Amino acid sequence: MSYDRTISLTSDFATTVDAVREALAAQGFGILTAIDVTATLKTKLGHDMEDYLILGACNPPLAHRALEADRTIGLLLPCNVVVRREGDHTLVQALDPNTVVTLTGLSALQPVAQEAAARLDAALASLACPA
Template identity: 45%
Template sequence: MVYTIQLSVSGDFDRVVETTIDALKDEGFGVLCDIDVQATLKEKLGEEFRQYRILGACNPTLAHEGLSEEVELGALLPCNVIVYETDDGEVMVSAVDPQQLVGIANNEALDEVANEVHDRFERVLASVADAFEPTSEA
């Protein structure tokens, strides 16, 4: 099952992260949390890991609409967007596909919100692609 929408680009990792955050803001999303997985695994386990960031993105208006329809939706929020180094040195930007995510709630009232978030995430990836050389899209 495919549960993300993604794009691989050539570019400096930190610049890709910054561009992704800016593109999220342009689409009305705030980044509620920014988890540096590489630093966390090094600090907590002493383990080396690729550059990997988890951005917890939330659009307050859309979150309110979704939560108004399904109060338990909060267990699936915020929507995560990840940016990580691939084995071949590219940078992958991957967003959870909200259409798949809300499908587990089995509530058709969430479809419109999920479609809107999906479209916004597609535009976020398009903005990143405009700023860097895409190597693949999935």
């Protein structure tokens, strides 16, 4: 079972990060957290690695619906979106929201996961085929 939705772009890392933020915003997601994994590993471990950023994206109406269905779901929020370099491409990866339903076994979360997946898919599609 795949737990991600991934696209590969030829744009540089910084340009892709900006585009991802805009694409997510257009689908109602705000960015709650941004973890620069590259800088963290360099600072804490002296380890050099490719550009790697984890964005914690939240769509408040969807988060509210999920929390109404299960208060424990906060352990799986926000939606993580990774932007990272791989060779000469930049990958954008989003956790498949349906994974949350599979993990929890709560059918009440299915409609929320389906809407979140549709919005994330729309954001990713807009990156792959800019207007």
